[in-house]
Amino acid sequence: MTTLTPAPPRQKPPVAPVARRTLAAPSRNTVTATVILLALLAFSAWSLGEMDLRIDFSYALSFLERTVPFVWPSVGDILWFSVLTLAIVISGTVMAAALSVPVAYLAAQNTTPFRATRWLGRFLSVTSRAAPDAIMAMIFALVIGQGALAGVLALGLHSVGMISKLTADAIEQIDEGPRLALRAAGATKGQEFWGAVWPQIMPSFVATVLHRTDINLRVSVILGFVGVSGLGYELSHALNTLNYREAMPWAIIIFVLCVGFEVISSVVRKTLLGVQPTGRGLGDRIVRRASGVSPTVPAGPVVHSRVRPWTRDRVTTTSFAWIAVVAVVASVWISATQGSNFTNFWLNAGIAFNRLWPPALAESNWEATAEKLFETVQIAGAATLLALVFSIIIGSFAARNVAPNGAVRTGFRFLLVGIRGLPELLLCIFFIILTGLGPGAAVIALGIGGVGLLGKLMADSLEEVDPGPEHALRATGATRAQIFVSATLPQAAPAFVGHALYLFDTNIRAATILGIVGAGGIGYMLAGAARINQHELLVLLLCVLVIVFVVEAISSWVRQLIK
Incomplete structure (x- = not known):
């Protein structure tokens, strides 16, 4: 007689321990980039506070009286x-x-x-x-x-x-x-x-x-x-x-x-x-x-022809x-x-070289040069911060995936085109009339002018983000503001940083130029040296080159860190 052996009791499979979710520590590159960006932001905010941006509209009324009626060419x-x-x-x-x-x-x-x-x-x-x-x-x-x-x-x-x-x-x-x-x-x-x-x-x-x-x-x-x-x-x-x-x-x-x-x-x-x-x-x-093929229509077989047709495109x-x-x-x-002509090019080039070389700067001008160089960087930082604040607002409403409707997006796009059409020099001259000579006019002019470029770049970056997270949040019933803050803005943030650093780099050179018309910074000294003492001009140019090289290196380093 066969004896049946009872089956062993079924054992429950081992339960894997539940892993606790922990937030990954930020990388060293992230920490370094954050510290540098916060330092630049603090410097720009301090520079903006140091600038005298008060506008006296009585000057504007007086100027208007001297300009009306216009005399057209x-x-x-x-x-x-x-x-x-x-x-x-x-x-x-x-x-x-x-x-x-x-x-x-x-x-x-x-x-x-x-x-x-x-x-x-x-x-x-x-x-x-x-x-x-x-x-x-x-x-x-x-x-x-x-x-x-x-x-x-x-x-x-x-x-x-x-x-x-x-x-x-x-x-x-x-x-x-x-x-x-x-x-x-x-x-x-x-x-x-x-x-x-x-x-x-x-x-x-x-x-x-x-x-x-x-x-x-x-x-x-x-x-x-x-x-x-x-x-x-x-x-x-x-x-x-x-x-x-x-x-x-x-x-x-x-x-x-x-x-x-x-x-x-x-x-x-x-x-x-x-x-x-x-x-x-x-x-x-x-x-x-794609080679003249519409992006919405899949490409068919390639048809070779001896005569290329004259299509509308x-x-x-x-x-x-x-x-x-x-x-x-x-x-x-x-x-x-x-x-202009090149008739006496080599003769004039020799004269110009003798005027420029060797570079020399009077010891009495060292302190003033350092102050004006620092003021130029201050102007660039303050103007970049001013442009950044307004660009985030205007650029957001100019983005297709953020604007509430097409009319709003079109209106803000036209606004950005109009701002880009304003030469910074014209803005600077206008604000010099309202604020007087000094760096304040340059800050306002570069701040407004920067909105045209930075706002457009930010709008483009917002439109280029991955729409997946936006669709996911929209499916859960999130509001437009919640989608923007949680999905759109975080994806575009690295591009924002790169654009802002690019504008800061550009504003340093622009601030140098605006100083020629009395808007503070090293530009006024450069213009004076170009007319009177070209030996000092070369020294001042080298100083500007050093500053631009340093800012360029920092900007490139930060962009590499946040990639």
Whole structure:
């Protein structure tokens, strides 16, 4: 008889211990970046408190009495000086674009031949950005005379800094696959660049050049105060002779031209490139549409044809290209025939070198120079903080995923375009009238002007965030404010930091320029040294270069830490 053995009692499976959720300790990089940013924020807040921003509207009423009624220039003068200004701006920007490509090639980590050449490329980029364009125009005027070419060279060399930096950033963000494929096929370095790198960065490069053209148009107003022909020179002449009835019409013309060019530039970028932000930083703001295929329609089989059809897009692109070629040729011809020349270039260059070298600064001016340099950094910090506060508000309502409706977004986008159309120099002169000479006018002018750039960059960054967290919170019934604070803003915060640091870097150079018209900082000393003692000018320029290098290094370090 078989005896059945009872089955062993079923044992419960072991229960895994419940892991306690613990908050991960912040990394060392995060802590370092936070400390640096808080220190910069505290410095900017303290600087803003130190500035005298009181506005006396009695000065405004007195100024208004001296400007009304306006005395408008003739239609012929308006057209000619507008064309001359655009010619100088376009020629300088084209020159900068041509020089920026080899500089960016050396500065980009994935294309530079050696580590030393990368440092050389970065050095050239930072140095050209640091040298104030107005001071460069003064120096070129000593060599080739006052006129259009001095402005072209100043704008061209100064613009290399921005264009080459953003182009180098775009090169470092490319897909390496095509370049490696060409290398495996035995292509040379040049073939790798033009066959694999350039097609990927060209949309970003074109967008950067167009954006720099907008900036140079506003900068051309400043160059008019140092003798460069154009609208800025006519404005400076009217102001220097206290003829405010003629000065205000020139200021209005400059504003309308800047806003109009900003709108046209935006339309051209969208038409030619299909602007779509990618969210990978200032150097990569747009991407190319997929070979003419609509992004909403899946690409079908490739059909090869001997004759490329003249589609609407091809006609538009070709028309814009020929218009650009004609504009560039005409601009170069106009600029080359207005005033400046290279007849006695080497003789004048030797005279200018003797005036600049060796650098020397009187011991009695050391303390004043240090104070003015520190004041320049204070102006930049205070203006950046002022712009940051208003940019967060305006930029948020200009973002598609934050604005309550399309009308609000469109209204705030137009507001940002209008602000960007205001040259900082015009704002500075206006606020000097209201506040008097000193750094307060520069802070307000740069603060308002910074909203145009920073607000747009912030709006773009908000629109580029991952919509997943926003949809998840919206599905749970969260309010618009809760979605913004919990999902949208945290994702865009690193980009905000990068944009603010970029503006701080830019404002240091802008504050240097605004000092020329009496808005505090080192600019007034630079303008005086350029006219009287060029040996001191070189020392002051070197001091500005050191400050810009330090700020650039800190900004780059912080951006690397928060990646």
